Amino acid sequence: MSILPKTSRRDFLKLATAASGGLLLGFYWNDTTAGAPNVVGNVSLTPDDITFNSYLSIAPDGIVTILSPNPELGQNIKTSFPMIVAEELDADWSKVHVLQAALDTQKFERQVTGGSGAIPHSWERLRKAGASARQMLLEAAAKRWQVTTDSLTTSQSVVTHAASKRTATYGELAAEAATLPVPATVALKDKKDFKLIGQAIRNVDNHEIVTGKPLFGLDFYREGMLFAVIQRPQAFGTKIKSVDAAAAKAMPGIVDVVTFKNNVAVVGKSTWQVNKARKALKIEYEQDGASESTTDHDKLFKTLLDSSEATVRRKDGDVDAAFKQAATVITREYQCPFLPHAPLEPMNFFAHVREDGVELVGPSQTPEMARNETAKLLGIPAEKITLELTRLGGGFGRRLKADYVLEAAELSSIIKAPVKVVWMREDDMTGGSYRPAVRYRFSAALNSQGEMIGYKLRGVGINAGNCTREDNFPSGAVDNLLIDSVEHKSPITTGAWRAPITNFLAFAEQAFIDEVAHAAKKDAVEFRLGLLDKAKRTPTGAIKYDTDRMKTVIQLAAEKSGWSKKPKVFQGFSVYFSHRSYVAQVAEVSMKSGKPVLQKIYAAADCGIVVNLSGAYQQVRGGIVDGLGHAFFGNLTFNGGAAEQKNFNTYKLIRIKDVPEVDVHFVNNGIDPTGLGEPALPPTGGAVANAFFAATGKRFYNQPFDKQQEAIPQANIERM
Template identity: 35%
Template sequence: MSQGLLDAQNGAQPSDTDTRQVSGISRRSFLKFGVTVGAAAGGGLLLGFSMPAASEDRKAGNSVIGGDANEAPQSGVFAPNAFIQIDTAGKVTLVMPKVEMGQGVYTSIPMLIAEELEVPLDAVTLDHAPPNEQLFKDPLLGGQLTGGSTSIRFAWEPMRRAGATARVLLINAAAQQWQVDPSSCHAQAAQVIHAASNRSATYGQLAQAASALPAPRNVPLKDPKDFKLIGTPVRRLDSPEKVDGTAQFGLDVRLPAMVYAAIANCPVFGGTLASVDDTHAKTIPGVREVIKLDNAVAVIGAHTWAAKRGLQALDIKWNEGAGAQLSMKRIVDDLAAASQHGGAVARKDGDVGRAFGDAKSRVDAVYQQPFLAHATMEPANATVHVRGDACEIWLGSQVPTRVVDAAVAVTGLPADKIIVHNHLIGGGFGRRLETDMVTQAVKVGKHVSTPVKVLWTREEDIQHDMYRPYYYDTISAGLDANGKPIAWQHRIAGSSIMARFAPPAFKNGVDPDAVEVAADLPYDLPNQLVDYVRVEPHAVPTAFWRGVGATRGTFVVESFIDELAAHAKIDPVQYRRDLLGKSPRALNVLNVAAQAGNWGSALPQGQGRGVSVMHAFGSFLAIVVEVAVEQGEVTVKRVNCAVDCGMFVNPNTIEAQVQGGIIFGITGALYSEITIKDGRVEQNNFTDYRILRIHQTPPVDVHIVKSGEAPGGIGEPGTAALMPALTNAIYAATGKRLRQLPVGRQLHSA
C-alpha cells in the first residue's frame, strides 16, 4: 500500500501520516454465537462454534461437540459451522469452512483464531471442511459455499470468539491444577503462565483437562487497540507450496490406475449428439474407450495426449435443433423489447412522475453489457471414481455440498456414499459455484471401472461456460436548475441467476442480485424508481461472475452520474460530493482517491481521468483511473483506489485482492465479451477472448482507510468499481461517451 493506512474518523480528510487507531467496533453484528466444548477423538480439546442467521431464534450454547471434526454430527443435533481442535501435542487445527481460490482466506481466517487464542499464526493448521450443509453453513449465503465476498464477514466475530473461549478454558484448566485464581494467569505463545509462582503449562498439556470444563458464557473479545496480529501485514501461508509446486489443485490429482477423458460438447446451445464414428479413434495407441452422452462425446485414454488425439479423430454429427437459429441480434432485440414495459419494482421513493414534470432538464440513456466467460486459469476439471457402492470425487469447488447433490442425482447413491476431496482452486470468479462439470464427469465415470480425470480444454471451457448475463439498462434522470437529480428511473432487463441458483431469493419478480447497487445507491436522490424485467436468453446458461449485481450495477450508475455531471457542467468529483452528504464513508473514500489520483491536475492531450464510487458487499470504494487513448487503443496509465472495508485483518490480502479485482475489471471493460452466432459461442481461446497482458498492467495503488465499522467484503468490489472509472476516463480523454462494453469494440466502431 504505497500511501499507507488512512484514517477515516469523523469524516476528516485522511493523511498518510495520521495513523490513529480506531478502538471501537461496530455493534451492528448480524450473527449470533453459540459455543460448547468437549473432548476430541484421541484426546485433547475440541471447540465448536455456531453461526446461525440473525433471523433464527436460537440460543447460544446449543452446539454439539464430540468425535472427529471431519465427521457429520448425529442426526437431530444442532450442527456447528466449524471446529477448533487442540491435541495433546499442542497442535491447533481449524477445519476450514471456506475454500481457498486465491483470495487469501487460508491466512486471514486463521489470523482471527490465532489472535484471540494467543498462539503464533504458524501454529494453526488447516483441514478442508467436508461437505456438510448443517455443520458449515454460511448464514450470509444460506449454504456451505464460498462467494459473495463474505468469508471475513462470516468469520469475523465467531472465529475470534471461538479462539477467546478456547483461551479462557485453557486458563481455567491451568488455574484448577495450580489452585490459583484464573485472573492471576494469562495466555501467551500457546501456553498459560502464572507469573507469581513462575509456573507455565503448554496448551497441549492442558487440552485434556480443558475439554472437561463447562463452556464459559460471554467471553470478552480483545479491544482492537490490543491486537497483535489482526490488522498487521502478514505473508500468505499458502505461498511457499504454490511456489515450490507442492500445492494440490484439482488439476494435480493423480491416482493409481487413473485414466483420462477428453470431452467434446455439442457446440450449439440445447443440441444433442446424433452419431459418432469412432473407427479411426480406436486405432490410436492409448485410446481405451469412446463414451457417448446425450450432448457430448468422451474419449478415454491412458494419458491426456491419447485421449485428445482420439477425440480429434472422431467423426461427430450433432442434432443442432432450434438453438442453431440463436444470434446476438435476437437476444438484444428481446431485451430491448422487454425494456419497453414496466418490471417488478425493486425500489420506489417519492413521486418520480411528478419530479420529472418539475425537472428543468432530462437525460436518458441505454447501457448494454455483454455475456462474459470466467476463463479461470485452471480449466474446468474433476476426477471421479464411480463404484457400485460409492462415488469419490476430487476437484476444487466453491460448493462442496452441491457437488454431493449432483453426484447423487447421477448415481442414485445416498449422499453418505459420495466422498468429496476438495482442493485449492485455480481461480473461481463464480465459475466453481456451478456443478455442470461434476455432473458430466460422474456420467463419464459410470462407464469406467477405474478413476478417471475429466478435463475440458480451454476451448471447451470458454465455449461451454455458464456466462455472466447480457444486461440491458434504460435509465433516466430529471435535473433541477442547478443540475442536481430530482427524479431517477432505472430499469434493468436480463437473466435471473437467483431464480435458478437460489429460488427462495427470487421474490415478487425481483432478482436481488440483478438490482444490487442500483436499488441501494449511496447518493441522496429524493425520487427513485428502480424495476427489473426478467428476460432469459433462450438456452444460454447464466451464472455469477465476480459479483454480478454490483459489477453490472456500478457500471451503469457511475457512468450515468458522470453523464449528469457533464450535462450540468460540474466537475465529476464535485458533482458526487454534492450528492454524498448522507454517506460519509462514501464521501471519504472519494476524497482519498481524488487526492491520491491528483484529480484536477492537467494532463496531456489524449489523456484523461475518470472516477467512480461504490458501496457493495459492506465496503466502500472509490477509484480514479488515468488513461491515454491513441488511435482507438486505450492504455491504462495508473489506478488509485481508496478502500473502506471496515475493520481489516490482513492489509496485504486486501491490497492483493483489490489489485487483482481491478486487473480483472480492466480486462472485462476493454476486451471481454462472448458473442453468439448460429447458436454457437464465437470465441474459443485467449486469442479471441483477450486477457490483459502483464506489460499492459498499470501501477495500482491501494489506499486502505482505517475504520471502526464491521468488516466488509473485498474480493469483488475492485472489479465492480473499476469499469465505470475506466470508461469515464476515456470520455475525459476523447469526449466519447461509452454506454456499451467492451470498450475496444465501441471505440473502433465509433
C-alpha cells in the first residue's frame, strides 16, 4: 500500500506593530459587559495595564490592540478571537495588534485550550465587547458633531456622517469616547453584514514564527536561570532503588543532581551540559507494581471482552430478542495501540519559587489548573503564583496535564533558584501520557430486508474510563441497542489525545457500519442516510446529535466527491459527530501497478459560522493528516512496562510524501460556531480503510494499518 503526495506551501504576512495610548476598554468574558473606560498614556500596553478580564485599546494613531487570553497551540485562536471583536468594532484589520494574556482568573473565564470549545464559549461575549466599543465611538462622534448616533456609520476604523460628509478616525475619537459611560446593551450585526468573519486571515504570529522570534516555551530565557533535565523511570511500575551521581556532578557546568519523588534531576548552566551529564548517572530501579507488555494487553483484551463486569452505558429495546430473530448477524473486533502525543515542542516549563511568590512561564493548555496544582504542591495560596503563557508548539491534549509544570516548580523550590526543565524527545516518548489502548467488539443484527434491528458495542480500554460514546450515531436509529464498557487500570499513564476516544472509535464504528451495509447489499451512503431518517422519524431513546446537520454533510461530501460515479476510482465513506460539529469524508484509492494508492480525501464540515476561513481549512486538513498518519503508522509498544519506541527513528510519523490531496468544503448554515480543532480527525481512518476495502476486498480491523502484513480478507458473515 502507498499514499500519494499532494501538498502546498503556506503564505506568511507581516502584521501591524503594537499600539500605545488612547482609549482602553476592558470587558468581562463571563457577562460580556465592558468595564469602565480608562485613558492610557503613551506607553506600550501589557497584560498588566488593565484589571479587566480582557480588553481592547484604541491608540491615537488608530492602532487597535486586543489581548487574547486563551493558550495558542496552532488552533488559530489568537487570530480568530480578535477577528470576532474587530468585526463588531468595524476595525481596520491592518491596524489590529494582538497580545497574549497571562493567566488571570479574576479577569478571564475558561482560559483553557481543549475540547474544541473556545469559540463556542466566547462567540457572543467577544461580539458584545467589540460592539460596546463601537457604540462608545459613535456616541463620541455624535456629541462632537451634535448629531444623532443613528445618522452615523462605521467602517474600517472610521466614523462617517454622510449628510455633512464629516469623518473621524477611531484614533481621533478615542480620548472623547473614554469619558463616556459603557452602554448597558448593544445591538450586534446581522450576520449577513459580516465583512471580516468568514474571510481568510493569516495567523497573527506568522511573521514572528517564520523569522524565529522567541514565542515558544523552549525559546524562553531569563538571565541567571538554570537548566535541568530529569531522568524518570523508563519502565512503568518501577521505582528508584539507588542513585550514583558522582560522575555527573563532576562534569563541567553541572550545579547539582537532585533526587525527588521518583525522579533524578540534573541541574546546570546549559541544556547541552545537563543532558550530557545525565548519561553519566548510574540509577538502579526495582519493581513497584504490575509490569505491562504488549502480549499481556492482547490477552487482557480477549478476557475483558467476555467479562460479566461491564458497565452498561446505554440500553434500548430488547437486544437479545432482536439478535435471536435476526436473519444475519455480523460481529467484528477492532484494536488500537497506545500512542504518544509527539508534539513538535517537547514539554518544558520555567519556574522561580521565591519567598514572596512563584513565577511560572511556559506552554500550558490549562494554566489555571497548573497554577492550582502548583499551589497545592508548595502549600501556598494560588494568588501568590503568576503564570505567563508562551505559544505552544503542539499539545493535542498532552499539555492539558500539569506534571511537567510541577516538576519545574518543585525543583526550583528545592534548589532555591530559577530553573527551566526541558524534556528531550526520548523523555516525551517514554515518560509521557499516552492515548489509551482500546479494543472494541461490534455486533449488528439484520432482518431479511437488510434493516439493522439490533446493535451491540462493547469497549475495553486501558486507563480509558468510558471508552464509548454511547449517545453518538447510530444510537437512537436502532430499536434494540446495547453499549457497555470495561476499564482496566494500569501503571501506564494515559490522558486526552486529540479527539479523545473518538480518534479510534470513529474508525471502528464507521468501518463496521460499512461492512454491515455491504452485508445488507446497500450503498454505504444510502445506508447511513436511512438510519438518520429513522432516527428523525421514529427515534429510540435520546437523540443527542442533529440528524439534519449530519445528513447535510453526508450529502455534501457525496456530491463533491462524485460518490459512486467515478470509473476506476475506489471510494470509502465515513461520517462522525464530535465536539458539537459534523464531518463527512470520502477517500479515493486507485490501483497503481497492482497496488492501492490513496489519491484524495474530500471533507464536508459543519462547524456553524466559519470565523477564519484560512484557519478553518488548516484545522480540517491538519486533522485529516493527523488522523491518516496515526491510522497508518502510529504504534507504541511496551516490554516489561518500558516503551520500546523512544524517538522518531523507531516511531513513524506521517511524512509530506504520504499526504494526499485534501479537498475541504464547509456547510454555510449561519448557526453560531461549534468546535473545529478536533472533529476532522475521527472520520479519516474509516474513510481510508473503507476505500482500501473497495479497491482490494480486504478490510482493516486494527491500527496501525501498515503493521498488517496482509490486510485481513473480508471475514465470513454468519448467516442465521
